[in-house]
Each structure stands twice: as C-alpha cells, then as structure tokens.
Amino acid sequence: MATGITPDEFRAYAALIASSTLLQRAVEQNLREQADLTQVQFEILMNLANAGGAGIRMAHLADALIVSRSGLSYQVAQLESRGWITRERSADDERGIVARITPLGERMRQRVFAGHVEVVRRSFLDVLEPAERKTLASALERVADRLR
C-alpha cells in the first residue's frame, strides 16, 4: 500500500470503516421504515427521554447533538408537529425554550428503540463471543472518548 500503515493496521481500519458504514446504513433504514425518523430525530427523542420531565434547553441540545441551532429548530418542529415533543418557555430564563418528550412520544420512542436494538442485536451483538463483546465495549468507549 505504501501509505505508512501496516497490513495488520489496515485490516482493523478496513473492518472498522466497513462495519460502521454498513451499520449506520442499516440503522438509518430501520428508523425510517419503523417511524419515518432520521438519526438526528431519534437522538433528540433519546436525549429528551433521558432528561425526563426536566426537559432540555434548545441551545444545550444543539451542542449535545453537534448540530446548528437552526437545524435543531427544523427537526424539533417536525417532531412537535407529530405530537411527540413539546416546546415551552424556560421558567428561569425568558429567552430559553425547553423541549420535552410527550407521553405519546415516549411510547413511540420505546417501540422504535426496541426495533433499533433488534437491528443492533442481529448485526452486532449476536455475532460476538462474550469475551469479544467485553473487549469491544471497553476499546470502543476509549475511541469515543478520544473523538469527543
């Protein structure tokens, strides 16, 4: 290859790129088919579900998802029009808007998440030995930390 990468490294590189690309594709297709959701919309729902009744400020959510505020406004409007989330003025800062998941949104999110996990299970979890799964978990956590 003559690119300053060993065959061993290249194999790991190629496996990572291929598997993550294909997985991303399968996950996005599943979200679209299940509930016509994009990846970003799904992440909005997961974050709001985690926050519970407290909700999350728009600016905070945009930072967490690494999207522009205008882009977040667009996606949040989509979910709001479907009745899955709400937006309210913040109590302590009149400039702020707090987004919250609705009971309907939470029910849908749970259903979608279950299907989502099934995709991950079939293509990932079921393919690994327990020891491999442990190694991957700790190694990929380190990779994610490095990238954050």
Next chain:
Amino acid sequence: MATGITPDEFRAYAALIASSTLLQRAVEQNLREQADLTQVQFEILMNLANAGGAGIRMAHLADALIVSRSGLSYQVAQLESRGWITRERSADDERGIVARITPLGERMRQRVFAGHVEVVRRSFLDVLEPAERKTLASALERVADRLR
C-alpha cells in the same frame, strides 16, 4: 431499561453507536477540509484506484457503493469536472460507460488517503493495544459480513 437488553450488551451497543457516529463525523470533516470531498466521492476514488487501468462500469460502481445510478452520475460528474476521473464508452458494450481514475486523481487520492489514515490512526489505531486491535479486526469483519 426494560428493553430486553442486558447492561453488558447495552454498554457494547452504546460504545459502538457513539464511536462509529463520532468517527464518521471526523472522517467526513477531514475529507471535506482536505479536498472538499464527500464520503461517496472518496469511495468512488478508492474503488477506481483499486481497479487500475481497467476502470469500472457505472452500473457496477453504483451497485458496489449502494447508491442510485442518477446519484452516481451526479458525483462522478463532480469528480470529472475536477479532472480526477474520466468516462469513456465501453469497448465491448456500446451502452456502457467505464469510469477511470486519472494520474492527477490518483495523486490527489493518495494524498487524501494518507490524511484520512492519520485521522483513523489518531482516533482509533493509537488507542488500541495490539491484542485489542486483532480482536476488533476479526470481530468487526464478521459484523461487516453479516450486514452485507
């Protein structure tokens, strides 16, 4: 969680989704900054470089990249206008078009690939022990095979 997934599995799931999302983001940003290339355009270049002088038929390339033919035509036109690839009628099938990488395109591709590998090295390869790298390589190859 009550979603039919064990804490151990959830940890592996979360690490995989987080690391692959962040890596994809880093890779795409790097390609854009280095040479204003999209992921698809980069994959076109890599495939054509692999094929060498023989080139690849458009229909074949579209199948390999899992994109529509019209979408491929658009991206190929972008690369062609920059002089990185060419399109010629196929010799044996007058309906066919064969895409090939140009010497300029190959030089650029090598440069971009080197930078791309650097990103992967910093965020992935450098973070792993040799034993972890071996485990990840074989495990993720199995994941990719499952998804194909």
Next chain:
DNA sequence: TATTGTTATACTCTATAACTATA
C-alpha cells in the same frame, strides 16, 4: 452588548421518472 431561538434563504445530496441509445 451578548445570548437565545426562529425564520428566510441557499446549497448539497439523493432519488424517481422520463428519455435516448444500444443489446
């Protein structure tokens, strides 16, 4: 003055459908 959030706008990417040319 600085920050929050939305909107107007423009741009990129992708796909479907219509079309031409060849098998």
Next chain:
DNA sequence: TATAGTTATAGAGTATAACAATA
C-alpha cells in the same frame, strides 16, 4: 423488450445570516 446511463425535477436536511426578544 430489456438494459445502461443521463437529465429534469423535486424533496429532505443542513448551515449562514438576519431578526426579535430577553439578559
């Protein structure tokens, strides 16, 4: 008739800039 490839077109998603409201 079927296949290869392109083009016209439309739609989704994202970002920048301008704006109104509040700190």
